[in-house]
Amino acid sequence: MRNYIIKRLLLIPLTLLGILLINFAIIQLAPGGPVEHTLAKYRGMNVDATAQISSSAEMRMNGGDGMYRGAQGVPEELVKELEKQFGFDKPVHERLWKMIKDYACFDFGRSYYQDKSVLELIGERMPVSISLGLWSTLIIYLIAIPLGIKKAVEDGSKFDMWTSFAVVLGSAVPVFLFAVFLIVFFAGGTYLQWFPLRGLTSDNWDELSLVGKILDYFHHIALPVTAMVIGGFASLTMLTKNSFLEELNKPYVLTARAKGLSKNRVLYGHVFRNAMLIVIAGFPSLLIKMLFTGSLLIEVIFSLNGIGLLGYEAIMTRDYPVVFGTLYIFALLGLVLKLLSDITYSLVDPRINFEKI
Secondary structure (H helix, E strand, C coil): CHHHHHHHHHHHHHHHHHHHHHHHHHHHHCCCCHHHHHHHHHCCCCCCHHHHHHHHHHHHHCCCCCCCHHHCCCCHHHHHHHHHHCCCCCCHHHHHHHHHHHHHCCCCCECCCCCCEHHHHHHHHHHHHHHHHHHHHHHHHHHHHHHHHHHHHCCCCHHHHHHHHHHHHHHHCCHHHHHHHHHHHHECCCCCECCCCCCCCCCCHHHCCHHHHHHHHHHHHHHHHHHHHHHHHHHHHHHHHHHHHHHHCCHHHHHHHHCCCCHHHHHHHHHHHHHHHHHHHCHHHHHHHHHHHCCHHHHHHCCCCCHHHHHHHHHHHCCHHHHHHHHHHHHHHHHHHHHHHHHHHHHHCCCCCCCCC
16 A cells, blocks of 8 residues: 555646646637736726626637737836736746746745735635535535435335435535525524525624634534535435445445344445445535635525635636646546545455555
8 A cells, every 4th residue: 555655646746737837838828918908997897707708709800919809008118017027928838837947936926916926825815715614514524325225225215215306306406505495594584594694704703702612603604514415415426325225235345244243234344344335435615625626606696705606706706826736736636635535445355455546
């Protein structure tokens, strides 16, 4: 296992380099950019991403020579100053090489539009996303695994059929619809006003006692986490059920029962370890989904300043240092979590050997 871990650790920098190269190339080909965005704001034009793309496309259709469409009527000195400010006055290969060197030292630069470094912004937003992701993942596992096991044991029963309806509903309805439903019914949208709509803490947070802060935090996080759990437990439930069903139908289970072992002894002494392998293997992808991609719309709907919302805002404003910085962090966390998953895989079942991979 040691050799496998070393090999995987050595592959992480190469993987990150490949991701950066691909996305850097895509950014160079993408229409619009921070200069176009700033010029549009300077002239009072529409500054959203769609407008920038349309402007750049129109410029090319009209035979543009590479000049920014928003630069029409703007002093050339201002355009050149903006290009220098954003680093676009240098050749592409110089910008790429500087980015690789800086990222190797975890120097992601500063935001184009906020007077903060990318690491500062990520550090400020990360606790929100971690709160959502960890609580959602924990509750999903606490619900989905026992439910999946019971569905496998009682396959075909009324319990299995009724819970399957809830599972299908959870997998078919988008998370943001659950979020809107919860807001309408429980956050003052139309009916009840039991929960707050914005943020993770109240305005008087500093004045609350320790117990008051804990209660206030869970009061704010209840609806966002509920929406994410409802939208995320279905796939893990079915994965658990199918994994246990497959194991329950194997010959060693029949042999164990023939020897007189109790149902629970067979289930939790033999089947559980084998069936849980695939569930453990899916942990990193679920955690990453809950931490980042799954929480994006939830952060927007509930006005939560998390890292998902940070990345979305950066893409909309073409804030490239923030875009690449968050992408780098996402990729690094994903690779590390996948390695931890493989290690856990091996610890759960020592028969699995990654050395030959």
